[in-house]
Amino acid sequence: MQLTGAQALIKSLEQQGVDTVFGLPGGAILPVYDPLLDSSIRHILVRHEQGAGHMAEGYSLATGRPGVAMVTSGPGSTNIVTPIANAHMDSTPLVVITGQVATSSIGLDAFQECDITGITMGVTKHNFLVRTAHEIPRAVAAAFHLATTGRPGPVLIDLPKDVAQSTMEWWYPVGPEDYDLPGYHPLVDLDEADVERAVALIAAAERPVLYVGGGTLKSRATAELRAFAERTRIPVVTTLMARGAFPHSHELNLGMPGMHGVYAAVTAMQRSDLLIALGARFDDRVTGRTAAFAPGARVIHVDIDRAELGKIRQADVAIQGDVGMVLRALETAGANPPRLDTWWSEIRSWQATYPLTYDDEPTEGPLRPQHVIESLAANAPAGTIVASGVGQHQMWTAQFWPFEEPNSWVNSGGAGTMGFGVPAAIGAKVGRPDRTVWCIDGDGCFQMTAQELVTARSEGIPIKVAILNNSYLGMVRQWQEMFYDERYSEVYLSPDLPDYVKLAEAMGCVGLRATTPKEMSDVIDEANAINDVPVVVDFRVDASEKVFPMVPAGASNDDILVHPSQRKETR
Amino acid sequence: MNTPEPFAGETAHSPVRHHILSVLVENKSGVLARIAGLFARRGFNIYSLAVAPSERHARFSRITIVVDAESTPLEQVVGQLDKLVNVVDIWDIAPRDAVERELLLATIATDVSNRTSLLDILGRAGASIIDVDPGAVTVMLSGTPASCDEFERALEDYSSVELHRTGRLAVPRLGQELTSTERGLR
Ligand SMILES: Cc1ncc(C[n+]2csc(CCOP(=O)(O)OP(=O)(O)O)c2C)c(N)n1
Ligand SMILES: [Mg+2]
Numbered sequence: 001m002q003l004t005g006a007q008a009l010i011k012s013l014e015q016q017g018v019d020t021v022f023g024l025p026g027g028a029i030l031p032v033y034d035p036l037l038d039s040s041i042r043h044i045l046v047r048h049e050q051g052a053g054h055m056a057e058g059y060s061l062a063t064g065r066p067g068v069a070m071v072t073s074g075p076g077s078t079n080i081v082t083p084i085a086n087a088h089m090d091s092t093p094l095v096v097i098t099g100q101v102a103t104s105s106i107g108l109d110a111f112q113e114c115d116i117t118g119i120t121m122g123v124t125k126h127n128f129l130v131r132t133a134h135e136i137p138r139a140v141a142a143a144f145h146l147a148t149t150g151r152p153g154p155v156l157i158d159l160p161k162d163v164a165q166s167t168m169e170w171w172y173p174v175g176p177e178d179y180d181l182p183g184y185h186p187l188v189d190l191d192e193a194d195v196e197r198a199v200a201l202i203a204a205a206e207r208p209v210l211y212v213g214g215g216t217l218k219s220r221a222t223a224e225l226r227a228f229a230e231r232t233r234i235p236v237v238t239t240l241m242a243r244g245a246f247p248h249s250h251e252l253n254l255g256m257p258g259m260h261g262v263y264a265a266v267t268a269m270q271r272s273d274l275l276i277a278l279g280a281r282f283d284d285r286v287t288g289r290t291a292a293f294a295p296g297a298r299v300i301h302v303d304i305d306r307a308e309l310g311k312i313r314q315a316d317v318a319i320q321g322d323v324g325m326v327l328r329a330l331e332t333a334g335a336n337p338p339r340l341d342t343w344w345s346e347i348r349s350w351q352a353t354y355p356l357t358y359d360d361e362p363t364e365g366p367l368r369p370q371h372v373i374e375s376l377a378a379n380a381p382a383g384t385i386v387a388s389g390v391g392q393h394q395m396w397t398a399q400f401w402p403f404e405e406p407n408s409w410v411n412s413g414g415a416g417t418m419g420f421g422v423p424a425a426i427g428a429k430v431g432r433p434d435r436t437v438w439c440i441d442g443d444g445c446f447q448m449t450a451q452e453l454v455t456a457r458s459e460g461i462p463i464k465v466a467i468l469n470n471s472y473l474g475m476v477r478q479w480q481e482m483f484y485d486e487r488y489s490e491v492y493l494s495p496d497l498p499d500y501v502k503l504a505e506a507m508g509c510v511g512l513r514a515t516t517p518k519e520m521s522d523v524i525d526e527a528n529a530i531n532d533v534p535v536v537v538d539f540r541v542d543a544s545e546k547v548f549p550m551v552p553a554g555a556s557n558d559d560i561l562v563h564p565s566q567r568k569e570t571r
Numbered sequence: 572m573n574t575p576e577p578f579a580g581e582t583a584h585s586p587v588r589h590h591i592l593s594v595l596v597e598n599k600s601g602v603l604a605r606i607a608g609l610f611a612r613r614g615f616n617i618y619s620l621a622v623a624p625s626e627r628h629a630r631f632s633r634i635t636i637v638v639d640a641e642s643t644p645l646e647q648v649v650g651q652l653d654k655l656v657n658v659v660d661i662w663d664i665a666p667r668d669a670v671e672r673e674l675l676l677a678t679i680a681t682d683v684s685n686r687t688s689l690l691d692i693l694g695r696a697g698a699s700i701i702d703v704d705p706g707a708v709t710v711m712l713s714g715t716p717a718s719c720d721e722f723e724r725a726l727e728d729y730s731s732v733e734l735h736r737t738g739r740l741a742v743p744r745l746g747q748e749l750t751s752t753e754r755g756l757r
Contacts, residue, residue: 306650
């Protein structure tokens, strides 16, 4: 069967089971948009290529399947670099297809030429420039294989226009042997000796903590984690990337560690004598000053990526392997710590003394952002997926939203990309149309990618957006207040400009607003009742509210600042 | 990519500071950029780098990278290199376990006054003359990096020396155990 390269690309995506592609056409990718018309694949036409990338990320984070985006060459391709870099930091599997100028023009500064494989070398797991139509099926199959196995990540395929237009005899690789990846071996065997050494460390531990990172979700090891934790009764902390990997409400869950972590989670790690890191990478936002992090802890570090082992913290037992596989091996070996009663009673007292908290709000408003989040959660159906932007609202969401299930938290962790929320929520809703999807966004973040609500409306993707409108780049404002003597520099945004209700309406969405607690509960009901179009709610929240606890950047986790109302008590 | 200072004083008497990574890569366009980019963005320094097709010529090339063992987190470098999809195998060779060689070419201005002394130096170093014209000679030395260093120092007294070195190649000494990342190629 003779196909054009463009047809072969679409057919290859179909072979991979792709149901949705997020994208926006242009000259170099034009040939591919023609056979797309005859395909079963749903294409979602975005308003900016950054939106396509974040949508693909949201789709992937909510479904566990790779997200796919397609854009044209030059500016189309550079516009999607931010989401690619974001996915690279968070190990999210993406396949991004970029058009490229014809092979004969490459290197000649042709119209909309851009060396996108060069630009994305450092922010992709791998990328390909496809030079013949015959190679297309292999490139696609290899891209999906690379994106989804080992440590997942984004893979880019750059497709010159003439390659898309030329013809090939259709074929498709049968399996990894056909992918021509002689240097890629994602499967690693477990070393039994490592497992035995880990078991011995666990048996000797008195203050162990399970330090659960996003890799646990990527490995789909949440059932194994739960079984292991429940049997050993080792306390669990779930990082920003791992919210939902272990039920929030579970009695063994201490919550999120790190810069804005729960006091008990941060302190349990600091005082621990054994950290069992599962798909976590000792990020500086978790460790604080690394030299002062968990000084008395031995470390068992499990990661599929061997370069993570020893990168930041030397492990006593470093195990390269899939988290699920290692947990199963530990279960088989019967790893059991001695009695943890003393440890738990210490932890319980920290939990009792320093719970997450915030002040009551005045009846006339403004609202407390934390209260908004708790109210949204209380009225959301089980299994609701939550996306967020980056800033204070993100930290409050991570703290106060009770994530019970894996893949229910869609967030930009490693890169901290403002503007991630709205498009990521759209992608999540496309992947999980059965679920309610809330985007809890900041007013600053919202303005970066809000135009994708036009996409949501026109494609019939009814997400709900809660803007925690504090009229500031709040997180930056918080740092200026606390560490720059309240010298506020370029952080004020205005609560009314834009008018978020009118902006929402202009984009075909329902726009609502709440200033008082009474209005808040009314609009939440109203928003929940709308399921056919996107809804945007402008929640007017207190601009002076800060995220606590907080470990100042570069400080030791021992110097954690708790909420002001908790500071007088003796620790 | 910064090129650190040469390993000054690295002789038979003082401790060895360098380390050798012999990296087998797929012979595809952009692979060298991937490796150089990785070193640059992670702040690892390359001291010297030599690239050429390998024994499995058409498909693979061998890149010999010499790094400063003191300033470079070797395990990190190997771990990060190993993640590059086009990297097939990494030999991590400590200098004491390696046979290292380097090629040096030098063009030296000559006249009657210095010709005899130059021939003397060439003879002692085991270098050979590979090109001559009335005012200059080009000489070649292949040998251990230390012998190249020594030869380079011996040439310091001559004006107008144009010097080229290839950077080291290294193979493990026969009978040495060697750490390799290779899994199941061939
Ligand atoms: C693209 C990008 N630019 C700048 C920043 C730095 N930054 C981090 S949080 C933040 C403020 C975000 O403001 P907003 O969306 O209103 O959220 P808030 O903190 O007020 O909840 C900024 C500017 C960033 N993370 N991403
Ligand atoms: Mg704000």
